[in-house]
Amino acid sequence: MKKIKIGISSCLLGNKVRFDGQHKYDPFIVETLGGFMDFTPVCPEVECGLTVPREAMRLTGDAANPRLVTIKSGIDHTEKMQSWAKDKLKVLAQDDLCGFIFKSRSPSSGMERVKVYHEKGGTPQKTGVGIFARMFMEYFPEIPAEEEGRLYDPVLRENFIERIFVYHRWKEMLSNENTVNRLIRFHTQQKLIIMAHSPIHYRETGKIAASATKDNLKTVQMNYLKSMMTGLKMTATVKKNFNVLQHILGYFKKDLENAEKSEMLEVMQTYKDGLIPLIVPVTLLNHYVLKFNQHYLREQFYLHPHPIELKLRNHA
Secondary structure, three states, X not given: OOOEEEEEEHHHHOOOOOOOOOOOXXXXXXXXXXXXXXXXXXXXXHHOXXXXXXXXXXXXXXXXXXXXXXXXXXXXXXXXXXXXXXXXXXXXXXXXXXXXXXXXXXXXXXXXXXXXXXXXXXXXXXEEOXXXXXXXXXXXXXXXXXXXXXXXXXXXXXXXXXXXXXXXXXXXXXXXXXXXXXXXXXXXXXHHHHHHHOHHHHHHHHHHHHOOOOOOHHHHHHHHHHHHHHHHOOOOOHHHHHHHHHHHHHHHOOOOOHXXXXXXXXXXXHHHOOOOOOHHHHHHHHHHHHHOOOHHHHOOHHHOOOOHHHOOOOOO
């Protein structure tokens, strides 16, 4: 498959661009995700004109509108960073990104819980967002974004990577066949994935897609993408996945023998009880999809949302 392009904090690739001249190489990102994704490295601090090594910086003042200030000398680099970021975001908009992995706790790139120091001293509050990370997420609200540290949580990792693949399929749809019929087909293919994350957004995206006409297609697409990506941010829980599995099983009510149906129900219940991972019932359902040549389910990306080599559904 063609690799998906995502942005990433440069130090996570092993580039020595940090304030101390070191890096934060992340083996999972480079060695596992790298098999399926091309990385566009970004180091806001170096690219805005600061040196390596350099004086460490931190966020100060109001968490909603913090300043980026060097710790010892008190030099304020906020405007320098913001000016560079405005131009950089325009460049990245041409780079076809389908996601971004930020360096956690960074005053320029941290997505959340970045320390913000009060100008008069005291205990810093972990309520900040890095200057560049905030501007990126505001400029590209639908692009999946995550921090490298959170990717070691299997649920958050699966959620993030699944969103990347859905967003990639969305961009491919727009570039290959930008029509009402293609939007309807796209929704049909993704609907069970959306249902597993948010039944509310599953219904909402269905209504939005159904309202599309040749004249309003662009507006409907924007509304659909916003609703879909908002829904996909929500966790696909065991309960919601179990409901989707039941929904899929309903397509085989005329095909399965009693023993096969009993086995499938037992496997699904075992998953619901937390004793086996999602990959087990999904693998069995995929077997029946092929056995009974179920055309509708063969196009459902819920049953094969990302490369099996990533092992994203292997956690209980």
